[in-house]
Amino acid sequence: MTAPRLLGAAAALALSAMALSACTGTPETTPDPTTSSAPTQVAAEPTASAKPTPTADADPTCETLITADVVASYESIGVTSRESPMYIGSTEVKGGLLCMWANYDQPASDSGQIYGWAKLTKDAAKDAQDELVDEGWVLEETDGGVYVTESPDTALVTDDDGYGMTYLFTDGQVTVADTKQGLLLIEWPKG
Template sequence: MPATRILGTAAVLALSAMLLSACAGTPEAAEPEPTGNAQTPTAAPPEPTATAEPEPAATEEPTCDTIIGASVVADFESLGWTSQASPLYIGSTEMEDGLQCMWADFDGPGGDHGQMFGWAPISEDVAAAAQDELTSQGWLREDDGAGVYITESADTAITTDDDGYGMTYHFTEGQVKVADTKQGLLVIEWPKG
């Protein structure tokens, strides 16, 4: 092999080796020249994290949208129903911090058809007085391990559930729930948590 060809091949190999070594890694960053000022290291940006939806606070105020389950609210809204809030009364007594909600299509032809739900905090003595007032008016009392149900007599109830229960209050420790039927109490999910 002629010498010029060998030198050319060697030059090509040397050039290729330099190019490969230059492409194989990134050059080291040059050290900053001291200027008399302290260099502040730059921290890497923090990794993004998923933000969880906040849980409703235990002190959140009850609303017509929160005292019943979100799926029930969605079902009502899909029917074109809205809610109207009012104070909650048991007999003649207004429950402080209580809420009664009527869900219906108030603008439609069947505006008188809907469902009612309510909730209030209640003390033991106010609960006992309310239960006495209702039973003295002919409402029916049922005790169970979870509390006391006071139900409107089926003879006077506007609507009843499959078991014949009309408007029903459920008194448990520190609270009372109400719905237009006993089965309706099952959709009340307040307080949350």
């Protein structure tokens, strides 16, 4: 390094040191301890505000439709959601929500998770079930509701029990997931 550049660098370093010491100020002297026995008030540490819990009359979002733990797990590995209208067969369910969770920063693949929810009247539910069964889906009535699952012959992804994409019709609503086991992650409506 040449002398003028060395001197310039030394001057810049000295100015930086002076600026830093000017920002920090001079140390204050510590006051003498008192003999007072009065307790000292200490401000409580601020706590992180929790997200408000959605109410049953609120509209779901992709982040509130499934459990907070699942959302946090997805987000920790770069998986985010995209929202779209919900369809059952050829019919769009007005006010319905369909969420596709995937890593959209990666090249396209067939990996992703689907979760959906909608309010649905009894008549609309029956029409939807009939259309799906006519298309080869399998209907299964249980005490917990009516499950309609895509045919195992055409399912691309299945859970441990062999169920692919599945709708669960219960009183006044329908949920959907890419597998029957995936329905367990849906927690809507909150209550």
